[in-house]
Amino acid sequence: MKLRHILFTMALAVTCSSKVFAADDVLRVATDATFPPFEYVDNGKRTGFDVEMVEALGKAMGKKVEWTDIDFKGLIPAVLSKRVDVAASAIYITDERLKAVNFTHPYYTGGLAIMVKADNTSIKEPADLNGKKVSVQVGTKSVQFLTENYPKVARVEVEKNDQMFELMKIGRADAAVTGKPAALLYAKANPSVKVLDKTLTVERYGFALRKDDKALTEEMNKALEKVRADGTYAALVTKYFGTSK
Template identity: 30%
Template sequence: MRKGLMSKTTKHTLALTVALACLAPLVSAAEVKGTLKQGELSIGSDLTYPPYTYLDQKQPAGFDPEFIQLLGQQLGLKPRFLDTRFANLILGVNAQRFDVVASALYVTPERAKQVDFVSYLKTGSSLMVLSGSDFKPQQPQDLCGKRVGSIKGASWVPKLNQVSAEYCLPNGKPAIESREFPTSPEATQALLSRAVDVQMEDPAVAKITVEKLQGKTVISSNELIYPVVIGLAVRKGNQPLLEELTEALAQIKQNGSYGQLLARYNLAEPTAQEISTALGN
């Protein structure tokens, strides 16, 4: 190019370069606080739990990975998932093995004493049995004397034990026998092999399981059992990251991307009252 001559395209490119250079300090100044590694959000997740968290061609997939991608875009962080069994997730985040738990983790008062939550989803549990079984339970009180399979650490296990102690035994019925398995698919396998009589499972997980098994199992319960709130969990005291995630959630609600994600998975957002109740407030 000859001296003194400059095309409109070149001028536009130079102007953009200058603008980005001016913005660079602002981006650096707005670094997300509370993460273990700058520029990265590490996530503990049990990737055996479709449709919430699972592996698709060796890549994290499902509702929670998509949700984290939305948050990551808002925060300018690259998500890194660490496949961790469900029973070890809270231990892991408190041991600073990862920044946050995103794994369909139910919010309970007991867990709220161990971690801080960003509540973002509402679900519950369903009862699933073999299609040919005469046993079609509708509610926990129907489970007296039955073997109930669940993923290890499920929030409804203590509730079933309470039903057993406060309803089954006082009414002269056998106790509920809870059997826990490391993963949801293993609990389903126990149902298929008749090692348990019924599987208690998240309704979205139960639905996709029934579809995959092509009629071998059915959901016997008609209503949501033990409705619960799901939340991201961060280490107690990690207030900076808690605030960053809370603000990012507010942003994706406002821009509509979170509502679209909920609609695709046929899920719902909890109310403020439901969140307060879940936390035991």
């Protein structure tokens, strides 16, 4: 009986250690796949710049990537609760977010842009937003930016990125404020809308991690350096944005 107990304990230890090893070998990542060209679903498959970037980083780190789909506003809470290790969803690095999480080095630079109907003549520059209905996605910097800088804007807050565009397109909102790359892509496929040349802000995108996960943050930063050096990064930028950067 004693020998059986010892063997059982040893087997349990091996099993537990293998589970720990498996966990170390996996990168759990959350995204809101409704924001092309960064993350979206095409023919039932999750894809986009962020998705391919994370897969490339996982490969460079020797880790398998496991994806979880979460609404944008729930991404950072999912990281903080340890449901996932990383949030990758075109997330701007902001002072407010840095109070809660760490970010990798910036991997892309964008900014907030204004989208309106192509025949709109009342909104020609950012100042024209005052007094207008503007659709924004909950949990994004667009909400905070308009609140602080354009208090006279009537914000129409929605859960999903595509809802924000649709409200503007059908006239229930006068404009939409979102990231410029996504706005340009949508406008390219929908000639009935346009993106104003003047952006509202310049922003840096980063992957969000827990503050106590410094080792993983450093590992991801090294992987970022590697994919930049080997040409993977430039190829993905060209694929999704049309120019290398």
